[in-house]
Amino acid sequence: MQTYSLIINGQKVAGEAGSFDVLNPANETVVAQCPQASTAQLDEAVAAAQACYESWQYSSHEARKQLLLDIADRIEANASELAQIVVEEQGKPMFLAQAEVGGAIAWTRATADLEMPVDVLEDTDTKRVEVHRKPLGVVGSITPWNWPLMIAVWHIMPAIRSGNTVVSKPSGLTPLNTLRLVEIINEVAPAGLVNIVTGESGIGSGMTKHQGIRKIVFTGSTPTGQTIMRGAADNLKRLTLELGGNDAGIVLPDADPAAIAEGIFQTSFLNMGQTCACLKRLYVHDSIYEEMCEKLAEVAVQQTLGNGLNEGVTFGPIQNKDQFNLVSELVEDARANGARILSGGEPLDGKGYFYPPTIVADISDGTRLVDEEQFGPVLPVIRYSDIDDAVKRANASDVGLGGSVWSADITKAAEIAGRLECGTAWINGHAELLPYAPFGGCKMSGFGVEFGQEGLMEYTSAQVININK
Structure with missing residues (x-):
């Protein structure tokens, strides 16, 4: 049985709180054991992401684009393995798992191509006013069990493209391919840029309330989204919530x-x-x-x-x-x-x-x-x-x-x-x-959008530079 590890600061780490079984829904057998992170390890992951952010926030757009293209190449090189993991832990047919992996590759490359232009509001002889987009800091990604690889890519790639760093927590029902994805990312990314902690006992709520996390992006149920919103209030985290639909x-x-x-x-x-x-x-x-x-x-x-x-x-x-x-x-x-x-x-x-x-x-x-x-x-x-x-x-x-x-x-x-x-x-x-098209809901389906230019801006804050010449 394959062994999986947390990834903190670029290193494979065993879960301090033990491990738990991941089942194959087609036959109810154990696919693998997943490490259970402790809350102390969540703190370590956030600290690693914060340390990486000190330099990554100033990285060039060219460097960020190239990193995403390198990640896409690494995902593509491991496509067969990732599709196999998706089928075993999520249950979808192989053709659909292969489509999920292919979509993850294509989405990563499309995100690399997104631009973050400076908007010029005024440029006269005496004044120039510009709007710049700045990263937020550490982004917490909490993903569901239905499209575990694709949705992790949807969260992680725009975060690092816009200059943020990431702590990821996948669903405990389907954590394995996300663990492998972050391991693959760390083959080419700076240590601490993307970290992953797994477990269903206090990790998600710990992320929601963590003072070191500046934004949560969450895909899942409306009740869980409401809980996240309450927990995020203490440090006014930015939120993107893609919740239930009917x-x-x-x-x-x-x-x-x-x-x-x-x-x-x-x-x-x-x-x-x-x-x-x-x-x-x-x-x-x-x-x-x-x-x-x-x-x-x-x-x-x-x-x-x-x-x-x-x-x-x-x-x-x-x-x-x-x-x-x-x-x-x-x-x-x-x-x-x-x-x-x-x-x-x-x-x-x-x-x-x-x-x-x-x-x-x-x-x-x-x-x-x-x-x-x-x-x-x-x-x-x-x-x-x-x-x-x-x-x-x-x-x-x-x-x-x-x-x-x-x-x-x-x-x-x-x-x-x-x-x-x-x-x-x-x-x-x-x-x-x-x-390239923003996606999100209204009413109790959440707020904020993902994808395209608008989705990328969700990971940034606006800073006005007011220049008197």
């Missing part, structure tokens, strides 16, 4: 169910539905409702469930038992309330947290499966007859991450998309994230 899609009556069924399925069940920006509620006009349900069920039953390491598998397990139990509970509640199960609807027998892709019809708002974020392989399909009512129902949620409109009429779809209360609205698509 994304609605609206299918207009002119859409062709046969043409869009595959796209809707793939964006609803991406990563077995375990993606914040998945389509999670589908509102379909009454005139095409039955056909849409039928086409989605046809795609669902074509999936091959199994261990992601096995050839031909297109659909993996739910990552952990708690999420598996929640998905089962929500489907049973829908069934008890008269919903029609068109595919799936029952967990598979045997080892592993396997739940087949499930299409649920004859369900409406007020049912738990519609009102709560399922974060799993289930899609409720809701009938509507009036578009204004559909928009109102789509917006009747306390979260607002993404939304979509599906139609042959792009102009009409764009008008409706503009009425959705969400951070990103897609037309004839969903869940597509781009390295």
Whole structure:
């Protein structure tokens, strides 16, 4: 069994608080043991990041860009190993793990290319006023279990590109590839630039409250985001919070169910539905409702469930038992309330947290499966007859991450998309994230954005230089 270590100040370190098991969700066997950091080791990691920041904040943009390109090359050189780890600890099929690694490489290179220009507000014979962007200091990154490599890259790369240093804490359910990622980064990065501590006992809350950390970037649930926000108040940490979503899609009556069924399925069940920006509620006009349900069920039953390491598998397990139990509970509640199960609807027998892709019809708002974020392989399909009512129902949620409109009429779809209360609205698509387009939510889905120029600026503060000539 492979041994994993914390990385503090560029050195591999054993966890002072022992270790814990990391399970493979496909067979519930132990993949490896993960080191459990102590709070003293968290302090050491922050101190190392602070010491590195003293010089890294003054590094040139050219040096930062080159470092990210070197990191991307090192990730690419270790792509097979990283994909293998992702499958074993997270459960997704190998093709999707390979896409995650490929995305991490591409995103790192795209972040390297971002610029931090000086804005000139005035330049006259007597005065010049400039706005510079300065790094914040030590950034704490807290990442979830659904896209453990990709989201770590989303947090770490813009932080160091903008002149900050990092302490990373991955989910205890999927810590292994992030540990390996930080080890790879430290092959080419200055000691202390990126550190990693793992463990579920006090490490995350310790980071949130730590006086030496100037910003927390967190991807995860809304309740945890609220706790982080409370803990960050003592030293007024900057926050970027990408929290839960319950994304609605609206299918207009002119859409062709046969043409869009595959796209809707793939964006609803991406990563077995375990993606914040998945389509999670589908509102379909009454005139095409039955056909849409039928086409989605046809795609669902074509999936091959199994261990992601096995050839031909297109659909993996739910990552952990708690999420598996929640998905089962929500489907049973829908069934008890008269919903029609068109595919799936029952967990598979045997080892592993396997739940087949499930299409649920004859369900409406007020049912738990519609009102709560399922974060799993289930899609409720809701009938509507009036578009204004559909928009109102789509917006009747306390979260607002993404939304979509599906139609042959792009102009009409764009008008409706503009009425959705969400951070990103897609037309004839969903869940597509781009390295140059800011991504974030509104309402209880958090605040701040990631990606592109706006996302990079989240890791900086503005300083005005006012020059009297």
